[in-house]
Amino acid sequence: MDPLTIAFAAVGILLALILVGLPIGYALLGAMVASSVLVGEPGELLYVAETAFQSLDSIELVALPMFIFMGAVIAVSPAGADIYSALSRLLPVPGGLGMSTIAGCAMFSAISGSSPATVAAMGSSGVPEMLARRYPPGLACGIVVGGGTLGILIPPSIVLLLYGVVTKTSIGQLFLAGILPGLMLVALFSIYTWYVMWRHLSRLSPQERAAFEALGAERAEAGGGGSFRRVVPFFALMAGIMLALYGGWATPSEIAAVGATASILLVLAIYRITSWPVWRELLLKTVQDTSMILIIAAFAYTFSQFLAFHDVVSAITGLLIDAFDNRWVTLFALWCVMLVLGCFLPPFAIVVIVAPMFLPFVLSAGFDPVWFGVFVTLNMEMGCITPPLGINLFVVKAIARKVEMREIMKGSLPFLAILALGTLLITLFPDIVLFLPSLLMR
Amino acid sequence: MSALDHTGSGRHEASDRQSPRLKALFRLRRALQKISAVAAMVSAFGVVVASVVITWAVFARGLLGVNTVWELEFSVYLLIYAAFLSAAFTDRSGGQISVQILSGALRGAAARVHVAVIELVSLCLFLLVAYSGWIMFLHSWDSGWRSETLWGPPLWIPHLAIPLGGSLLALSLTVDLLIRAFGGRIELPAGGHH
Amino acid sequence: QTVLRLSHSYTDGDTRDLWADRIAEIVAEKTRGAVTVEVYPNQQLAKARSQADFLARDRIDMSIYPLPWLSGKVPMAEIGALPGLVATPQDGIVWRERRIWPMLQEAVSEAGVVFAGGGWAMGTIGNRGEAITLPEHLDGHKVRGLGKATEIMMNGYGATITSLPASEIYQSLQTGVLTGVMTIYASFEGYNLQEVVDHLMVGPGFVGAMHAVLLAPGVEEKIGKEHYATLMDAIAESEVWFADRTMEDNKRITESFRSAGVTIHELSQDQVARWHEAAREHAWAFFRESVPNGDEVLKAVEQPLQ
Numbered sequence: 001m002d003p004l005t006i007a008f009a010a011v012g013i014l015l016a017l018i019l020v021g022l023p024i025g026y027a028l029l030g031a032m033v034a035s036s037v038l039v040g041e042p043g044e045l046l047y048v049a050e051t052a053f054q055s056l057d058s059i060e061l062v063a064l065p066m067f068i069f070m071g072a073v074i075a076v077s078p079a080g081a082d083i084y085s086a087l088s089r090l091l092p093v094p095g096g097l098g099m100s101t102i103a104g105c106a107m108f109s110a111i112s113g114s115s116p117a118t119v120a121a122m123g124s125s126g127v128p129e130m131l132a133r134r135y136p137p138g139l140a141c142g143i144v145v146g147g148g149t150l151g152i153l154i155p156p157s158i159v160l161l162l163y164g165v166v167t168k169t170s171i172g173q174l175f176l177a178g179i180l181p182g183l184m185l186v187a188l189f190s191i192y193t194w195y196v197m198w199r200h201l202s203r204l205s206p207q208e209r210a211a212f213e214a215l216g217a218e219r220a221e222a223g224g225g226g227s228f229r230r231v232v233p234f235f236a237l238m239a240g241i242m243l244a245l246y247g248g249w250a251t252p253s254e255i256a257a258v259g260a261t262a263s264i265l266l267v268l269a270i271y272r273i274t275s276w277p278v279w280r281e282l283l284l285k286t287v288q289d290t291s292m293i294l295i296i297a298a299f300a301y302t303f304s305q306f307l308a309f310h311d312v313v314s315a316i317t318g319l320l321i322d323a324f325d326n327r328w329v330t331l332f333a334l335w336c337v338m339l340v341l342g343c344f345l346p347p348f349a350i351v352v353i354v355a356p357m358f359l360p361f362v363l364s365a366g367f368d369p370v371w372f373g374v375f376v377t378l379n380m381e382m383g384c385i386t387p388p389l390g391i392n393l394f395v396v397k398a399i400a401r402k403v404e405m406r407e408i409m410k411g412s413l414p415f416l417a418i419l420a421l422g423t424l425l426i427t428l429f430p431d432i433v434l435f436l437p438s439l440l441m442r
Numbered sequence: 443m444s445a446l447d448h449t450g451s452g453r454h455e456a457s458d459r460q461s462p463r464l465k466a467l468f469r470l471r472r473a474l475q476k477i478s479a480v481a482a483m484v485s486a487f488g489v490v491v492a493s494v495v496i497t498w499a500v501f502a503r504g505l506l507g508v509n510t511v512w513e514l515e516f517s518v519y520l521l522i523y524a525a526f527l528s529a530a531f532t533d534r535s536g537g538q539i540s541v542q543i544l545s546g547a548l549r550g551a552a553a554r555v556h557v558a559v560i561e562l563v564s565l566c567l568f569l570l571v572a573y574s575g576w577i578m579f580l581h582s583w584d585s586g587w588r589s590e591t592l593w594g595p596p597l598w599i600p601h602l603a604i605p606l607g608g609s610l611l612a613l614s615l616t617v618d619l620l621i622r623a624f625g626g627r628i629e630l631p632a633g634g635h636h
Numbered sequence: 637q638t639v640l641r642l643s644h645s646y647t648d649g650d651t652r653d654l655w656a657d658r659i660a661e662i663v664a665e666k667t668r669g670a671v672t673v674e675v676y677p678n679q680q681l682a683k684a685r686s687q688a689d690f691l692a693r694d695r696i697d698m699s700i701y702p703l704p705w706l707s708g709k710v711p712m713a714e715i716g717a718l719p720g721l722v723a724t725p726q727d728g729i730v731w732r733e734r735r736i737w738p739m740l741q742e743a744v745s746e747a748g749v750v751f752a753g754g755g756w757a758m759g760t761i762g763n764r765g766e767a768i769t770l771p772e773h774l775d776g777h778k779v780r781g782l783g784k785a786t787e788i789m790m791n792g793y794g795a796t797i798t799s800l801p802a803s804e805i806y807q808s809l810q811t812g813v814l815t816g817v818m819t820i821y822a823s824f825e826g827y828n829l830q831e832v833v834d835h836l837m838v839g840p841g842f843v844g845a846m847h848a849v850l851l852a853p854g855v856e857e858k859i860g861k862e863h864y865a866t867l868m869d870a871i872a873e874s875e876v877w878f879a880d881r882t883m884e885d886n887k888r889i890t891e892s893f894r895s896a897g898v899t900i901h902e903l904s905q906d907q908v909a910r911w912h913e914a915a916r917e918h919a920w921a922f923f924r925e926s927v928p929n930g931d932e933v934l935k936a937v938e939q940p941l942q
């Protein structure tokens with residue numbers, strides 16, 4: 001069989017297995033098993049455990065469960081609420097509360113590697129507060145859905161980490177590369193929020209407007225003083241991690257463990273969360289997510305190795321290069337493919353499947369692998385918002401039960417558009433991505 | 443979604459109308475659930491231990507000039523154990539992520555058949571994982587091969603994670619399928635979106 | 637026409653990749669196209685270390701593979717990064733006429749693969765802070781070595797051993813998690829370490845990393861006795877090319893480090909002799925201890941084949 005036939009068969013089987021509802025990790029293994037039988041190599045199946053082991057036997061992967069763990073620990077603490085209440089009193093402009101929520105998402109992203117975790121942490125205080133202050137419900141939810149996507153762009157990021165592992169790109173560089181695009185998105189999200197609220201307020205009658213502002217002032221007052229003091233431990237944690245990483249103490253693989261340990265101490269000592277049921281829940285949640293992601297990673301490797309052995313990757317690269325005769329058109333086609341996959345699959349699953357397949361094309365077309373990592377991540381952020389599997393939408397729905405799903409989706413649509421705009425901007429100006437990595441490392 | 447939801451499995455199982463065969467299977471199922479939950483807890487502590495060990499390595503190296511030769515490798519192995527030992531718990535508590543379009547559309551008998559088919563396919567796959575895992579383990583056990591690092595532990599130790607975890611999941615799936623085959627009902631927490 | 641798949645973990649254009657191309661070229665020429673070697677760089681087919689397992693089960697046919705990576709299976713393989721053995725790649729070429737050669741062939745076969753040849757890539761130390769030119773200067777440094785034996789040696793002189801993946805060497809040197817690294821010249825260049833080290837030792841060397849050319853056990857049957865003999869000749873012939881080429885590379889890399897502002901330290905004969913002593917004292921002792929009949933193996937390096 002020629003490589004492209006094998007490619008279509010294997011990927012077709014994979015999509016079919018996923019769509020009928022087999023867990024994604026198992027579907028990857030199932031597709032590899034079925035394809036091996038199809039090409040007449042059932043003997044290779046005796047080695048699936050060995051291949052799975054080899055794929056996980058990698059020091060770079062250590063950081064992943066640690067970041068999951070750290071995010072889970074921080075999530076049970078009131079750190080999210082503390083950041084939120086400190087920031088919410090900062091900006092006395094239209095949409096100030098919304099902009100603070102976005103800034104809070106960005107700050108929380110700096111310790112959490114996942115998008116839904118960020119949504120949950122900032123949304124659980126942010127959404128009720130914005131609703132209480134009469135923000136349009138769609139906007140209130142959209143802000144958190146969109147802001148939460150920063151979790152996988154601003155380092156640390158599980159998506160960038162997995163991309164680095166599967167494409168052998170420097171994780172240190174990838175993390176640095178995520179910072180400026182993250183800040184750019186913060187700015188774009190904020191401008192949009194300010195504009196919508198400014199328009200919203202300008203349509204209100206003077207009395208309604210006064211009432212809106214009085215409500216804000218009242219609630220800010222009620223939010224209580226001293227909240228700045230409560231975010232100090234959080235900032236100390238962040239500063240400690242930065243110091244350990246850039247001060248010559250820990251490597252990128254080690255830093256996640258240091259962060260996780262420090263988070264445990266923070267939550268035990270400062271927030272005094274010592275209830276065993278809380279910890280039990282958090283530990284089991286961590287190990288569940290770890291198992292799920294690592295099993296996907298292991299069997300994705302098994303699957304992609306099958307493709308590599310049948311020269312599929314080089315065939316696809318050739319096909320991509322010839323297909324449109326123009327690297328920009330091809331890049332756009334890849335973007336569309338990832339966008340469609342993003343509707344159905346979680347970000348890390350797409351990255352482990354797609355990145356090794358597309359990377360050779362990316363390299364031969366002269367794109368930078370670090371840049372492409374951020375490009376893919378922006379795409380995955382969009383996947384967190386797009387139905388039917390839009391993780392962030394569901395998390396917000398769970399927080400704001402009274403808001404209709406339709407309303408949440410409508411409110412998130414502009415943030416989806418801003419992410420698309422962000423993708424366009426980093427494509428036109430790759431230095432947004434590459435400036436920091438080239439400044440600080442090579 | 444709570445990680446603990448799956449323990450509430452009781453509603454349909456222990457009624458007097460059940461055949462002794464089903465009762466025995468349900469007892470076996472409860473035992474396997476306990477084992478899986480313990481295995482998951484052990485895995486979770488593996489993650490904690492790995493974090494603490496690496497943190498210790500960072501400070502011991504920085505402050506005391508201690509060699510750090512085994513800590514990362516040890517942690518990698520702990521995490522491979524975490525991934526596979528908790529695979530049964532993760533699967534049976536809805537922690538695996540899947541696309542729910544079809545299962546959301548099906549009702550009644552069709553939905554039950556769908557779940558059983560998914561479980562059967564999963565079972566076949568994990569029988570393969572367990573079988574090939576035992577082959578890998580026996581090979582590293584017989585050959586006495588070690589990791590090529592300065593620490594150099596025998597390879598059978600990390601290799602054992604996959605057959606153990608794969609077997610536990612395969613066994614859990616077998617019992618659940620048998621219960622379904624004999625007309626028993628099992629409520630599983632929905633997986634899907636995380 | 638038979639196709640042999642050669643897998644390695646180096647990037648396109650790396651000297652070891654060019655070496656693979658060179659082998660392919662000689663084989664094609666000598667077999668008049670009856671046997672083609674297809675090169676898969678960059679761990680496309682298998683992760684770097686697991687290539688040996690893929691060879692053992694005939695999933696790939698050939699690999700260029702650092703010999704010490706086999707040391708968990710074959711303790712003797714540690715000799716492929718034992719300091720104090722070879723000063724230049726050319727010193728390694730004569731191993732084919734020494735008793736060590738059949739010993740290596742036999743030992744490596746225990747890992748289920750065929751040892752068909754090898755070439756030495758020389759290693760050295762680069763560091764930040766005060767220059768390291770003698771073993772005593774290692775005291776207080778945090779280093780990553782080139783295999784177990786070199787780490788034992790450096791630790792013996794007071795350096796702290798830090799194990800971390802190769803992909804993190806750059807950042808670790810930059811931030812100070814590491815203050816020195818012993819690795820081969822190609823890695824110094826490949827990881828852009830000229831940006832993060834202040835000093836580099838060069839000149840006659842004292843440590844190399846043997847890159848073995850390994851074959852799958854089924855290759856002989858696959859291409860037939862005659863072509864197999866030709867393949868073996870081609871590999872032997874290519875070793876000379878690789879030795880010369882790495883020497884040129886090392887000079888070029890040294891110059892590029894110099895022009896990047898790294899202080900280059902040409903070792904004198906005396907200094908090199910001190911490193912050889914250090915190697916014997918610590919690394920060889922470790923080798924004798926950890927390898928069954930280690931002493932005999934070390935002697936076999938000097939003994940001519942009868």
Ligand code: NA
Binds near residue numbers: 154
């Ligand atoms: Na993040």
Ligand code: NA
Binds near residue numbers: 344385386388390391
């Ligand atoms: Na989606």
